[in-house]
Amino acid sequence: MAAHPTRRVVLAAAAALPLAAASGCDGVDVLAAPPRPGPAVSLLRSAIAAEQLMVARYEAALDGAGAPAAVLEPLLSEHRAHLAQLRSRLVVPAGSPSPSPSPSGRRAGAPAVPASPAAALAYLRAAEQTAAAAMLDRLPHAPASLAQLLASISASEATHVPVLDAAAADRTGQAPG
Amino acid sequence: MSGHTPPAAAPATLDALQSALAAEHAAVYGYGVVGANLTGSQMAAATADWVAHQVARDTLEAMIRSRGGEPAAAAAAYQLPVTVRTPGEAAALAVLLEDRIAAAYLGLVALSGTALRRFGALQVRAAALRGAAWRGSTVAFPGLSAAALAAPRRRAT
Numbered sequence: 001m002a003a004h005p006t007r008r009v010v011l012a013a014a015a016a017l018p019l020a021a022a023s024g025c026d027g028v029d030v031l032a033a034p035p036r037p038g039p040a041v042s043l044l045r046s047a048i049a050a051e052q053l054m055v056a057r058y059e060a061a062l063d064g065a066g067a068p069a070a071v072l073e074p075l076l077s078e079h080r081a082h083l084a085q086l087r088s089r090l091v092v093p094a095g096s097p098s099p100s101p102s103p104s105g106r107r108a109g110a111p112a113v114p115a116s117p118a119a120a121l122a123y124l125r126a127a128e129q130t131a132a133a134a135m136l137d138r139l140p141h142a143p144a145s146l147a148q149l150l151a152s153i154s155a156s157e158a159t160h161v162p163v164l165d166a167a168a169a170d171r172t173g174q175a176p177g
Numbered sequence: 178m179s180g181h182t183p184p185a186a187a188p189a190t191l192d193a194l195q196s197a198l199a200a201e202h203a204a205v206y207g208y209g210v211v212g213a214n215l216t217g218s219q220m221a222a223a224t225a226d227w228v229a230h231q232v233a234r235d236t237l238e239a240m241i242r243s244r245g246g247e248p249a250a251a252a253a254a255y256q257l258p259v260t261v262r263t264p265g266e267a268a269a270l271a272v273l274l275e276d277r278i279a280a281a282y283l284g285l286v287a288l289s290g291t292a293l294r295r296f297g298a299l300q301v302r303a304a305a306l307r308g309a310a311w312r313g314s315t316v317a318f319p320g321l322s323a324a325a326l327a328a329p330r331r332r333a334t
Contacts (some may be wrong), residue, residue: 002229029256032310050309063284073268073317074314075234077317078208078315078316078317082317085318085326117220128233132302136295136298136299139286139291139295139298140291140294141292144286144288144289145287146324147286147287147294148283148286148287148300149318149321149322151283151286151294151298151301151302151320152279152283152301152318152319152321153317153318154298154301154302155279155298155301155304155306155316155319155320156305156315156316156319157303158302158305158306159305159306159308159309159315159316159317159319162258162306162309162310163309163315
């Protein structure tokens with residue numbers, strides 16, 4: 001619906017001239033706080049596992065018949081970015097056993113994504129909603145910087161839902177089945 | 178001091194709420210400019226978002242007052258970060274406004290209260306949804322700067 005300003009243009013504009021007149025305080029500064037070991041680590045591992053699952057679901061959907069790759073690929077790459085960012089926060093002491101042996105999250109038993117494109121889109125939509133809600137449920141016990149990352153990821157996942165809806169509407173508008 | 182004065186909240190809480198309020202004031206102003214440069218369904222979308230920001234502004238003002246703070250007033254005018262003369266430029270401004278709103282509400286997510294965190298996160302989500310609609314695409318990390326993502330453990334706060 002909107003015109004398509006490129007992200008680069010928008011970010012450049014953002015850098016050029018801050019809009020806020022009232023306050024220079026940037027709430028994102030607190031992001032720099034490091035995650036503590038302990039509860040934060042198990043929280044982080046559960047978030048990593050959730051993103052691995054989302055990556056695997058999209059990969060399986062793209063492997064299947066007829067899913068619109070032009071729609072799914074950008075969403076998959078955002079999930080991969082989520083996963084990479086979460087992993088970068090995981091500080092595992094040297095010598096600890098790694099709980100995630102599969103680095104890409106691929107093919108450790110691929111999720112069973114429905115074969116029909118319409119059903120695959122509905123499956124991914126439900127998965128996004130569940131994942132976004134689960135990210136919010138991790139907030140209370142997360143250190144500040146991790147909580148901000150989880151909230152941002154949850155918001156990103158929420159924005160995938162209307163994209164999948166639009167793709168489903170396109171399909172029904174074009175050709176049934 | 179009257180008996181009705183609520184107990185003051187932690188300074189960090191009030192600071193984060195005031196930052197979010199400042200971003201909402203700017204968005205309310207900015208969406209006026211956005212809508213003025215649009216027509217039809219795009220203008221309707223801008224109006225809906227404008228109203229959403231007014232509601233959020235009122236909510237934040239009430240939250241600040243209930244915590245013993247005084248909500249900061251809006252500036253008389255805001256210098257817009259982009260020149261807006263076309264529908265494309267109007268959409269670009271809306272994207273920019275929503276990015277700033279998302280960043281401001283992430284400040285609430287960094288606080289220690291569970292309810293404030295959730296409120297902040299839901300507002301980040303709302304901003305991300307509006308921003309994605311204006312941008313025409315999604316982003317992986319609404320509200321987070323590239324610098325924050327590049328060096329998450331650079332310094333302890």
